[in-house]
Amino acid sequence: MKKFVGISCTLFCLVAGTPASAEWFEVTGMANIKNGDHSKARRKAVNDAITQALLFSGASVTSVQTVTDGILTQDQLKLSANAEIQSANVISESQVGDTWQVTLHVDIMPQTEKCPISAYNKQIAITQSQLKNKHQATLGQIFDIHKATSERLYQTLNSQRASLEPVPYYAQPIEVNKFFNQRFDYNEQLIETVTANTNSQYVLLSQITDISGGEKLNGSLAFWKDDKYVRNFKMDFALFDALSHERIWQQQYSAQGIWPFEKTKLIDVYSDTFWQTDFADEIQSILNQVVIDLNGAVACLPTKGKILHIEGDRVVINLGRMHGLENGQLLNIAHNNPITDGDGRKYLHQIKTINQVRVVQINAQNAIAVNISQRPLNNIQLNDLVEIQVEPNESFSLIDE
Incomplete structure (x- = not known):
């Protein structure tokens, strides 16, 4: 079983003359040596370390295999071109029992457009x-x-x-x-x-x-x-x-x-x-x-949920602490009105509303939210959709599909 060793430190390094700053991570990856294949174990240990750095930093990457497709020398890993990773230097590598251990210093440039x-x-x-x-x-x-x-x-x-x-x-x-x-x-x-x-x-x-x-x-x-x-x-x-x-x-x-x-x-x-x-x-x-x-x-898809219960100006939704919801969060509401064709297939149809509710109580898997408008929630129904409003100043963001 592959073993994982976490991030040992994280610092922000400002680059003079550039508006963006890079984060550097010191990470240690490990992989078992199978059938005496040290080269394969080294490659997997490098993949392990870079995977941890990418996941921890929130950077997007389509394939770790592509990122680490290069030549591992004693002091540096030459990476294929990728906008996220600036460099990855080998600090140390050694065999520890039946495993190969590689410690890397990885510089990751934050995404220009993060979701x-x-x-x-x-x-x-x-x-x-x-x-x-x-x-x-x-x-x-x-x-x-x-x-x-x-x-x-x-x-x-x-x-x-x-x-x-x-x-x-x-x-x-x-x-x-x-x-x-x-x-x-x-x-x-x-x-x-x-x-x-x-x-x-x-x-x-x-x-x-x-x-x-x-x-x-x-x-x-x-x-x-x-x-x-x-x-x-x-x-x-x-x-x-x-x-x-x-x-x-x-x-x-x-x-x-x-x-x-x-x-x-x-x-x-x-x-x-x-x-x-x-x-x-x-x-x-x-x-x-x-x-x-x-x-x-x-990563860039909205977090959506459903209305489970309605009581006056209060609604219970199936989003909670596990989803990152916080007290005071604004939620937009849309009617869930699927269209069914002649063959019985259903197609998503969301009808935007101007209704908004604010979270006042959070549990692990659900939350209670109250109406913030003078307008009553008369037209809101069970299973209508709610979506977290990320930018309060932006207009309603649910897409009518």
Whole structure:
């Protein structure tokens, strides 16, 4: 299992003659050394360190692999061009037991245009992934690999979250095939069920499409050695907005790793024995990248919620402390009036209103807000939408889609 060491210090360094200032971070990354491959362990340790720096600073990046695609020398890491990272210098690197440890000094330039709404969290339901080709799990009898991977993703997102607050929903199997086919004729009721049980604005669905075993690494002449195989791993992800049922992000990831066990050996996919293998390490690398991509996909999207209860000039909403809500916050209201076509498909239709409410009491998952206008909330209904107003002086920001 990959170990993470947090940010040891953060300082602001003013650059003379420039309006912007860079932040520098001293970060330490670690990765296990598998099969004596020090080069791979060093690369993963660098990725680990830079991932921490990026997530901590709030910088946006599409791929850590792209950022760290360069040559690691004794004193400097040459990075591919990226507007966010100015430089990354190696302070020290060494082997510590069975791990490789790299400490970097990373200079990150703040974004010229940061999304003010990124300061607010969005809850995301992590559902149980589906194993598409179950017969491929025969090698090692890893028929629960989809469950273990979903749990691992939740743990990874929970430890590295930036814009997203994960909610576990991986104990219950769900059918996701239709969400990934070309016709895209999925049942929206599944999204409704998940978000109703998790109070989440987003629902993440996934499926593992390939865990097939490849060629044997050991030759027939080396019969005295343990069997080792190259094994594939491919996984699809799709993120849905629970309020509009729209698919707002989709990505496929693939990797290969060494499967070090004999063909007849039964493997517990929840054990450290499995997660310390090269194959599982590749899975974890994918999950680390998924966390970064998910945060990037939603960072500039508004945090929205629903009205759960109305009592006079007071409303109860499903946004709370977990979302970054504070007392005194202003919320805009829009009617949720979906349009249904002849085939029964629903389309998001939001009707803007001039109504605003102010938060007066906050709980972990919900809050109470009061009407700030002399106009009564006569036309406001249950399940109408609320959105955090980021700039009080700006006009109403909900988009009529």
